[in-house]
Amino acid sequence: MNSRVLQFSAHFILIIGVLIMVVPIWIAFASSTHDNVTVITEGMKWGIGDKFFENYNEVLNRKGGFSQEITATSMFINSFIMAFGIATVKVIISAMSAYAIVYFRFRLATPIFWLIFITLLVPLEVRILPSYQIVSDLNLTNSYTGLVLPLVASATATFFFRQFYMSVPDELLEAAKLDGANSWKFFVDFLLPLSKTMIAAMFIFMFVYGYSQYLWPLIMTTDEKYWTVVMGMKIIFQESYEGGNLPRVAERFSYIILSMIPPVLVVVFLQRWFIKGLIQTEK
């Protein structure tokens, strides 16, 4: 009896949580399928309308910006390149630097680690001017390299990889040494496969981090060709109010829904590794 009450209240709380998460998204989605006029005059909608294809087609393919040359699709591609680049390079660099710190007993390894760790205290926003200066001196403004490169060093990921490597038993390294694994092989054949759930987790975090960058691409890019989705959100908001036209509210919702899809996909795909790592204890 008691356990049923407990189960019921637990589910009740969980269902409320789910509703809080899902309802706004549902309203945004439902509203995005109506006519702009309907949404403005009647407010946000709970039910699905009949303008789904028109609105989404319009958002994805209508040319906008000052030059009237870019579309939301191109912004999605830019955002994907930026987020994917940041996440991939971050994971690789962090895994390798953690490997160096943990396994190579060079002098000052620990101070160097803490130096890396301290950079957590200096987020991009704080060092945005010097970062911009460097990128601009290297002529990397308005390029994918410029979008990705200054964001690829990660103290967080280095820290997590370091903690994981330190938990790997020494005997594993010794056995591998006897089996003729050099330091590169040990990294590729042992540490990377052992930390694949870790890599998946880091990749998700870093992808979302890269995807949601706003300030850096805003400063970095003057060429519309390199605009990203998050920047586009501001632009579509401006455009929908300025110019005396009727605000295209429904299309705005379509854009928001679309912008959520890539990070959701990344999470959905990599989640399998996550759960695998949780239920399979390989030690």
Next chain:
Amino acid sequence: MSFLNLENVTKIYPNGTKAVNETSLSISEGELMVFVGPSGCGKSTLLRMIAGLEDITDGEIKLDNRVINKVDPSERDVAMVFQNYALYPHMNVFKNLSYGLKNKGESKEEIEKKVNEVAELLEIKEFLQRKPGQLSGGQRQRVAMGRAIVRNPKAFLFDEPLSNLDAKLRGQVRIEIKKLQKQMGVTSVFVTHDQVEAMTLGDRLAVINEGVIEQVGSPIEVYENPATYFVAEFIGTPQMNFVNGEIKSNQFVSKGFSCPLTSNMSDQEVIFGIRPENLKVNPNGNITIKVDLIEKLGADSIIYGYDKSNNYICYRENGNTKIQSGEEITLEIEEGIYHLFDKETKKRLN
């Protein structure tokens, strides 16, 4: 013929700790040498130096007439079985066994053939596709052995490989290892702190204490003629009884009892040692003890008591003893079976 040869091998850690001190030892081909000693005595360090996992501060290690001091661990032609097996958790058993061969650049067919042979030998064929996490302790132990065997090394190195197994399995695996080693005839070094393992497995033992080999010899030699006080104390359960006293006109005299000696000894202060099984009840014996505690193990009974000068004496009797706690019994020392150690140098005198 010496096959694995250690010459004045010394290990000093960067913080100044001397783990192994000028140790020399020669192991012949096909022999199973056991390093036994208390934890922290340097036995594992010595083994790891042979494996190449620790640098050698000084001295020389030769395997099959080749100095291997500076040779990379993978090229020393040795294979090691680790205490916790150190199986590769993300690889299945087949890959665990074949990883070393793959790194040596052997062909796929060759690898498959060798792995299958070893798997058959160790009866782990049906597990080849499983991961170590899905195996039991005993099976993992076999895989660890297999990984060593498959490389066909000149020497096996075992670093306390049985200490993670439960008591029953330990006995079985011990016998298996011994059989396998004899069957394959590969020179082996086995490190353990367990004296039963040491006595049963070894062709010879090296008893190590504080980085120094105290004695090398066959298990029975070491048991019957311990070269130092430490060896006498370390080998044998229950422990040997020790009584301080002196030799006076070829007779050992202590406060509690005296015992005539069978060999001629000069007068001096000594430690007198006697194993519990070399005592027997005899009303006309040398030592009278007041029984304090009795342990009945089934096959034998261990009886502890105090002699007249409060030395704690242990005596072993076969079967279920009738002696009661609190009783006084008199024990006779079996003629000639005693051990005398110098009080200062702790070396054996007789």
